[in-house]
Amino acid sequence: MSEINSKRKTGICKLKLTNFRCYSSLFLEVETSSPVILTGNNGSGKTNMLEALSFLVPGRGLRHARFSDVAMHHSEIVLGQEDNISRFPSSWGVSAKVISPLGEFDIGTGCEGGKEGLERRQVRINGQVAKSQSELGDIMSAVWLTPAMDRIFCGEATQRRRFLDRLVQAFDSGHAGRTTAYSNAYKQWGRLLREGCKDAVWLRALENTMSEYGVAVAAARRDLILRLQPFLLEGGGEFPRAEVSLSGDLENLLGEEPALTVEDRFRERLERSRKIFADGGYISGPHQTDLEVMHEKGIRASLCSTGEQKALLVSIIIAHSKAQIRDRGVAPVMLLDEVTAHLDKKRRGALFSILVDLNSQVWLTGTDIGSFSSLCGLGQFFDIDNAEVTAAVA
Numbered sequence: 181m182s183e184i185n186s187k188r189k190t191g192i193c194k195l196k197l198t199n200f201r202c203y204s205s206l207f208l209e210v211e212t213s214s215p216v217i218l219t220g221n222n223g224s225g226k227t228n229m230l231e232a233l234s235f236l237v238p239g240r241g242l243r244h245a246r247f248s249d250v251a252m253h254h255s256e257i258v259l260g261q262e263d264n265i266s267r268f269p270s271s272w273g274v275s276a277k278v279i280s281p282l283g284e285f286d287i288g289t290g291c292e293g294g295k296e297g298l299e300r301r302q303v304r305i306n307g308q309v310a311k312s313q314s315e316l317g318d319i320m321s322a323v324w325l326t327p328a329m330d331r332i333f334c335g336e337a338t339q340r341r342r343f344l345d346r347l348v349q350a351f352d353s354g355h356a357g358r359t360t361a362y363s364n365a366y367k368q369w370g371r372l373l374r375e376g377c378k379d380a381v382w383l384r385a386l387e388n389t390m391s392e393y394g395v396a397v398a399a400a401r402r403d404l405i406l407r408l409q410p411f412l413l414e415g416g417g418e419f420p421r422a423e424v425s426l427s428g429d430l431e432n433l434l435g436e437e438p439a440l441t442v443e444d445r446f447r448e449r450l451e452r453s454r455k456i457f458a459d460g461g462y463i464s465g466p467h468q469t470d471l472e473v474m475h476e477k478g479i480r481a482s483l484c485s486t487g488e489q490k491a492l493l494v495s496i497i498i499a500h501s502k503a504q505i506r507d508r509g510v511a512p513v514m515l516l517d518e519v520t521a522h523l524d525k526k527r528r529g530a531l532f533s534i535l536v537d538l539n540s541q542v543w544l545t546g547t548d549i550g551s552f553s554s555l556c557g558l559g560q561f562f563d564i565d566n567a568e569v570t571a572a573v574a
């Protein structure tokens with residue numbers, strides 16, 4: 181491993197949290213030049229800190245949480261006096277100074293609070309209100325691995341699709357917006373059909389939106405896989421080579437025909453499927469795409485051991501970082517929550533070595549400072565105890 185890199189990397193150098201989950205108020209200053217390691221007992225606030233960082237990019241953060249859950253909940257509810265407590269969530273905020281290849285930015289984001297379900301996340305960049313969250317994606321990108329993703333290969337496709345789209349988003353800051361536009365049109369189209377709507381103009385307009393955005397989303401996902409492929413096949417030392425592919429009809433069609441033809445075909449299919457959908461049937465499309473992963477030993481990821489599955493996830497995000505460095509000159513900020521949990525000592529060492537040399541900032545958490553001992557002198561250690569953060573020595 182190299183000594184602490186004196187070159188200024190991209191990443192977050194100042195972080196301020198207000199009423200964010202367990203943090204009523206927190207200010208933290210770190211270097212972007214070396215990994216940040218947060219250790220502490222269960223429930224001390226480690227994942228919450230990474231979640232706060234994940235709000236510096238577009239989306240709903242690494243827990244995909246409702247914003248009303250993110251606001252600090254106070255526990256002073258006195259039995260019998262619950263009515264005195266506001267039923268509506270309070271406001272929360274995350275602000276940070278970020279170093280990006282484009283320069284330094286002050287980012288502020290959060291919710292004002294309000295009626296549950298109606299709250300919107302506001303974003304300010306250098307003091308100016310951003311028109312949309314996607315402006316954050318032009319400044320920095322971030323990827324994360326959390327314990328909740330440990331069984332991602334065994335669960336629902338939704339989780340894998342979300343992971344896939346997060347990786348795409350790092351290359352294409354408009355991807356999240358297009359995914360949302362597709363899914364909103366799909367939901368509206370489905371609702372209208374099931375309510376018996378026969379307004380062909382309205383339905384046609386939604387089908388146009390779905391085909392246009394759906395094909396753009398599928399094309400961006402295909403593009404990601406092509407970018408990752410060479411790095412995935414190369415493997416990462418202690419980490420397995422992963423064979424990654426997409427199962428999705430639009431993604432497959434795009435391998436055979438030009439995008440405009442695929443759009444036409446999808447639009448026609450949607451129109452033909454109106455009756456089937458209205459009768460309770462389903463249609464396939466980018467809302468069902470799945471990410472299929474095979475271990476180098478020729479076994480599907482879902483059949484691998486928990487440790488092997490974790491190693492595959494690590495292989496994918498390392499390949500992703502290398503592809504980002506090749507194509508954009510900078511890797512995304514990495515938020516690795518309890519990443520060492522299922523990795524053996526050799527793989528842990530190998531992972532740290534790769535992370536230290538990355539051209540972007542990495543945040544790691546764990547309960548045991550000892551499992552990060554090989555980062556001693558190479559990382560910045562902090563202890564978190566009941567939402568209090570102090571510098572620690574490894």
Ligand SMILES: Nc1ncnc2c1ncn2[C@@H]1O[C@H](COP(=O)(O)OP(=O)(O)O)[C@@H](O)[C@H]1O
Pocket residue numbers: 200201202203220221222223224225226227228229249250251252253254
């Ligand atoms: N909205 C909230 N308001 C106040 N506390 C919260 C909120 N959401 C979660 N917490 C609490 O924050 C604490 C720290 O959580 P977390 O960061 O996930 O812990 P860990 O250090 O194990 O990763 C937990 O005790 C949790 O109950």
Ligand SMILES: [Mg+2]
Pocket residue numbers: 223226227228517
């Ligand atoms: Mg945690």
